[in-house]
Amino acid sequence: xxxxxxxxxxICLCGSFRFVDDMMYPSVIGVRxxxxxxxxxxxDNGDEGILDMRPHLGLGxxxxxxxxxxxxxxxxxFDTVQWDNGVDLDPEFVHAxxxxxxxx
Numbered sequence: 001x002x003x004x005x006x007x008x009x010x011i012c013l014c015g016s017f018r019f020v021d022d023m024m025y026p027s028v029i030g031v032r033x034x035x036x037x038x039x040x041x042x043x044d045n046g047d048e049g050i051l052d053m054r055p056h057l058g059l060g061x062x063x064x065x066x067x068x069x070x071x072x073x074x075x076x077x078f079d080t081v082q083w084d085n086g087v088d089l090d091p092e093f094v095h096a097x098x099x100x101x102x103x104x
Contacts, residue, residue, distance in 0.1 A: 025092045027079035033072045039081060041098055049098025051081075061087050 030042035073084035
């Protein structure tokens with residue numbers, strides 16, 4: 001799902017969820033950076049998924065996390081994923097693009 005500037009004006013933070021009109025997006029509560037430039041992400045609604053960052057690493061600010069040492073600094077900050085060098089992801093992007101996995 002893409003959010004344009006009009007939608008961005010309607011986004012508000014409410015508790016640990018973000019709302020875009022009537023859609024609710026869960027917050028990131030856990031992240032692990034893998035050696036293959038994927039992220040294992042856990043959300044506060046119980047969802048869990050894998051986010052493949054490889055297609056994005058050659059674009060814009062994401063070039064700053066294209067080296068494995070930089071990529072491995074991923075952590076949770078402000079309900080989303082952020083790296084030590086300041087690169088971060090929109091939480092709606094994280095949830096929408098994660099390939100959901102079932103917990104064992």
